[in-house]
Amino acid sequence: MAEIRVEQLHKSFGDFAAVKDSNFVVESxxxxxLLGPSGCGKxxxxxxxxxxxxxxxxxxxxxxxxxxxxxxxxxxxxxxxxLFALYPHMNVRKNIAFSLKCQGMPQKEINRRVEEAAxxxxxxxxxxxxxxxxxxxDRQRVALGRAIVREPMCFLMDEPLGALDSEFRHLMCSELxxxxxxxxxxxxxxxxxxxxxMSMADKIAIMNRGEVxxxxxxxxxxxxxxxxxxxxxxxxxxxxxxxxHAGIPRxxxxxxxxxxxxxxxxxxxxxxxxxxxxxxxxxxxAFDDNSPLRGAVYGSEYLGTTQIVTVNTQFGQIKARTKxxxxxxxxxxxxxxxxxxxxxxxxxxxxxxxxxxxxxxxAHG
Ligand code: ATP
Numbered sequence: 533m534a535e536i537r538v539e540q541l542h543k544s545f546g547d548f549a550a551v552k553d554s555n556f557v558v559e560s561x562x563x564x565x566l567l568g569p570s571g572c573g574k575x576x577x578x579x580x581x582x583x584x585x586x587x588x589x590x591x592x593x594x595x596x597x598x599x600x601x602x603x604x605x606x607x608x609x610x611x612x613x614x615l616f617a618l619y620p621h622m623n624v625r626k627n628i629a630f631s632l633k634c635q636g637m638p639q640k641e642i643n644r645r646v647e648e649a650a651x652x653x654x655x656x657x658x659x660x661x662x663x664x665x666x667x668x669x670d671r672q673r674v675a676l677g678r679a680i681v682r683e684p685m686c687f688l689m690d691e692p693l694g695a696l697d698s699e700f701r702h703l704m705c706s707e708l709x710x711x712x713x714x715x716x717x718x719x720x721x722x723x724x725x726x727x728x729x730m731s732m733a734d735k736i737a738i739m740n741r742g743e744v745x746x747x748x749x750x751x752x753x754x755x756x757x758x759x760x761x762x763x764x765x766x767x768x769x770x771x772x773x774x775x776x777h778a779g780i781p782r783x784x785x786x787x788x789x790x791x792x793x794x795x796x797x798x799x800x801x802x803x804x805x806x807x808x809x810x811x812x813x814x815x816x817x818a819f820d821d822n823s824p825l826r827g828a829v830y831g832s833e834y835l836g837t838t839q840i841v842t843v844n845t846q847f848g849q850i851k852a853r854t855k856x857x858x859x860x861x862x863x864x865x866x867x868x869x870x871x872x873x874x875x876x877x878x879x880x881x882x883x884x885x886x887x888x889x890x891x892x893x894x895a896h897g
């Protein structure tokens with residue numbers, strides 16, 4: 533196990549900056565996820581940590597040692613990729629043992645490690661089977677076995693579940709997290725799937741256009757998004773934005789939307805008059821006939837115990853998650869009440885969150 537430290541990591545391909553001065557620390561034993569849309573620089577970051585790509589500038593420290601210019605083979609890490617190529621002419625045992633055999637490890641130690649990996653992955657019963665004809669899940673477990681037996685300082689995984697169907701992905705997510713809890717090995721996991729990230733990660737770095745927009749535990753990222761990009765990328769449906777123009781003094785906990793005064797966490801900085809967006813998660817909205825903030829119901833989606841109700845307001849369309857027992861009709865005029873301590877405020881031009889009591893954790897419960 534080892535800490536991974538990334539300092540001012542930058543990678544340009546010609547004029548194009550794929551990764552822009554990234555900084556983050558993956559603590560020893562953490563399951564860390566690099567999350568973001570396609571092309572945001574996740575794989576390039578992972579490849580630099582692995583030693584498969586040289587940074588343009590910056591440093592990578594593995595277990596306190598500067599490995600920035602060390603070759604991949606010198607870094608004591610193991611990979612699991614989406615397209616796991618197993619050797620078709622070898623059985624499961626030989627596939628898992630292959631890299632150890634190449635290192636010239638004594639057979640007794642190889643046997644011990646292979647059996648230990650098979651026990652952890654619960655694939656003892658297929659050790660002597662051919663890999664051709666294995667299910668997708670078992671093939672993935674064998675690929676993980678090949679990584680585990682090396683007992684590396686850390687694991688790097690690039691969309692390892694990307695090729696699996698959604699039901700199976702879900703199952704493998706909890707299996708991977710369970711595996712991590714047993715091994716406690718530092719893991720860097722790349723995905724564009726927020727649900728995978730939220731369900732598995734100890735910490736997430738959300739990337740956008742080569743930059744880390746926010747770094748932190750999933751709960752913090754969900755509750756206190758640092759930017760409109762993060763607020764929109766995380767959550768299903770994502771955070772709603774109500775657009776308005778105002779100036780708000782430091783120490784105020786109120787936003788004026790038309791005639792409606794909306795309470796929100798107290799601001800820690802002055803906001804000069806500008807375009808703003810009030811952010812509210814769907815589950816923090818309730819219908820209240822007495823609220824002056826109103827809109828017209830556009831439609832609803834039934835989801836079993838809850839429903840998603842879409843409401844058109846003069847500040848933008850919003851989606852509320854309410855109990856499915858509450859009936860709403862399209863066209864109905866409804867009042868909206870927000871859980872004030874959970875609201876976020878964003879500067880629309882920069883897209884960044886305005887610092888508030890919510891951001892300092894004071895109003896977050
Ligand atoms: P995806 O999930 O689609 O793989 P990603 O977030 O992992 O996306 P990267 O693969 O890191 O993104 O790529 C980031 C950007 O860098 C992309 O625009 C990509 O086209 C570009 N890029 C990556 N490798 C190279 C290369 N060798 N030469 C030129 N451009 C590259």
